[in-house]
């Protein structure tokens with residue numbers, strides 16, 4: 001996201017590194033675990049139903065239809081589901 005000029009300034013203002021530190025601190029405080037998904041994981045572009053990658057998806061595409069299975073996705077909800085699944089996969093691998 002930091003490579004996108006429109007988002008870079010907002011993310012830099014928030015202080016992404018500081019935010020991550022707070023999340024880890026709070027998780028440790030509550031005896032929880034934090035899993036970081038790779039920054040290049042294609043969470044928005046991956047169809048959550050069939051796992052087909054939509055390579056031409058742009059940031060302005062808020063809703064898209066998978067060319068493989070025909071499923072309609074809200075960009076953010078689809079990304080959230082993919083990130084959750086990837087996080088659970090990473091947890092299982094490290095267990």
Ligand SMILES: [Zn+2]
Pocket residue numbers: 047048049050051052066067068069070071
């Ligand atoms: Zn699909």
